[in-house]
Amino acid sequence: MTLSIAVAGKGGIGKTTLSALLIRALCDEEISPVLAVDADPNSNLAEALGVEASRTLAEIREHGSSPEGSPASGVGRARAVGDEIQRSITEAAGFDLVTMGRPEGPRCYCYVNSLLRRSLDELSRNYRAVVLDNEAGMEHLSRRTTNDIDVLIAVMNPTLPSIRAAKRILELSRELPIRIARRTILVNRVGEDGLPEEIEEAVAALDGERLPGVPQDDELERLGAFEQDVFCLPATSPALAAVRRAVEELSANTYSKT
């Protein structure tokens, strides 16, 4: 069975960092291979994971929607998209990466989008876990990169605007025709003294299961500054320890709830 996790939240609150930490934690726990999906057009998940991304799926989409260079029949085209996705995968130790790239083009790619979605869902079955790093806001969710999410993680910082954004994401997720088994909330960059009362109350009012908070971790900032990836983090990193606890909880309890 595949554990699929989608990470969403306001811009700059740590979605990519958390996605990379989740992938590292899943690899550490041997819940692998992991499929990492970078669904942010301004993507930098590859850097956070220390790999070089190859072709993006947007390039495939362009190709698949043009009359020349793609098979005319539905079955042939579906197979072509599937093959292209296979070729676009970046392989690394413990995980593979696919990068979505820029979603919008001059024409409507709905048909090819739906092929992509199906191909990604099919591809996912070859992995023990899938982690989707989403762009800020909710566009990707409504564009539906996938039909099926086991765990949605709405990430926020200890700030009221990011908590409000998480609330909207949780609400929107209920309106979409996507199966989402668990809606969870995670506060990133928690200070040494925990959360201020007002923030704690706002988080407690959200309609989602609470995952362990991830502390402010200076090692993470240092990683970015020196262009290092999450696999360089020492095993003692407090942020990694918190994400590992979240992974343990998610892998132990998700299927018993569905």
Ligand SMILES: Nc1ncnc2c1ncn2[C@@H]1O[C@H](COP(=O)(O)OP(=O)(O)OP(=O)(O)O)[C@@H](O)[C@H]1O
């Ligand atoms: N727990 C943490 N402790 C310290 N720094 C953190 C933590 N989480 C994230 N950061 C830092 O915050 C910055 C933004 O993180 P990141 O790029 O992951 O956010 P994002 O939500 O993916 O942003 P975007 O919306 O632009 O995609 C990075 O410099 C990262 O190192």
Ligand SMILES: [Mg+2]
């Ligand atoms: Mg990001």
